[in-house]
Amino acid sequence: MKKILITGALGQIGSELTVKLRDIYGQDNVIATDIRKTDSAAAASGPFEILDVMDANKMADLAKKYEVDTIMHMAALLSATAETKPVFAWNLNMGGLMNALETARELNLQFFTPSSIGAFGPNTPKDKTPQDTTQRPTTMYGVNKVAGELLADYYFHRFGVDTRGVRFPGLISYVTPPGGGTTDYAVEIYYEAIKNGKYSSYIDKGTYMDMMYMPDALGAIIDLMEADPSKLIHRNAFNVTAMTFDPEELTAEIKKHIPGFEISYNVDPVRQAIADSWPNSIDASAAAEEWGFKAKYDLSSMTADMLEKLKAKL
Secondary structure (H helix, E strand, O other): OEEEEEEOOOOOHHHHHHHHHHHHHHHEEEEEOOOOOOHHHHHHHOOEEEOOOOHHHHHHHHHOOOOEEEEOOOOOOHHHHHHHHHHHHHHHHHHHHHHHHHHHHOOOOOOEOOOOHHHOOOOOOOOOOOEEEEOOOOHEEEEEEEHHHHHHHHHHHHHHOOEEEEEEOEEEEOOOOOOOOHHHHHHHHHHHHHHHOOOEEEOOOOOOOEEEEEEHHHHHHHHHHHHHHHOOOOOOOOOOEEEEOOOHHHHHHOOOOOOOOOOOOOOOOOHHHHHHHOOOEEEOHHHHHOOOOOOOOOOHHHHHHHHHHHHHOO
């Protein structure tokens, strides 16, 4: 990677990925795009262009204008939001992905797009979910992600596009506010612990989901994109994870820092059903073997850092 175009650059991952990549590759070598512009660091710290990912011609024109060699397609509607707007989610998630893949094919670009544990379903093995296994998701978001994994594989095998991707678990960050994901309770809880000393969780006790701290997620993207392609057997949809916990375990960890913190439960049936269809834990050994993936943060170190950073922010 030398010059990178990012779609969805102001979203949950893109906003932090843009800044990180500019630190590594140079401010002028990372072109951020999104459907709107804000005063965020991702928009202000380097080149920024308004782009609706449904506009295939403009996407290709921007890639040509800036002479990029890599496209990172991060624009997508997240899981819980996608369930309320399934047709829009299909059109945006799949239409945008096709446009990005076509841009990569036409201009011979390296390509990254994230998948998710949402690509798994209730028939997938729940514990230590394998890299290659049954994928029959019961959500529109999950259907989009499985289709996206297959499309990325197709563009590699059919057209030779250097496609790469990971299946992210829930991502936890102090930078970007929660944005409509099922795992966002694990972000909201830190905000509420600091502001109010209590939190009402829409995910029920005993519900385990894989999670990862954003610094590890960004590191995984960069490490995979810089990896030797000859060693990549899977290329796309690598399982990655850092930790698995339920709301009670997360609460216990927060109470080590905020002893009076209390949690209650007001379960959202839609998001709980999504969570119940996902794995409890996944096996990331393929990513470790093929490109050296290893997370640095666990629940304890993440919680300490989240609370420290959020207290300063809030």
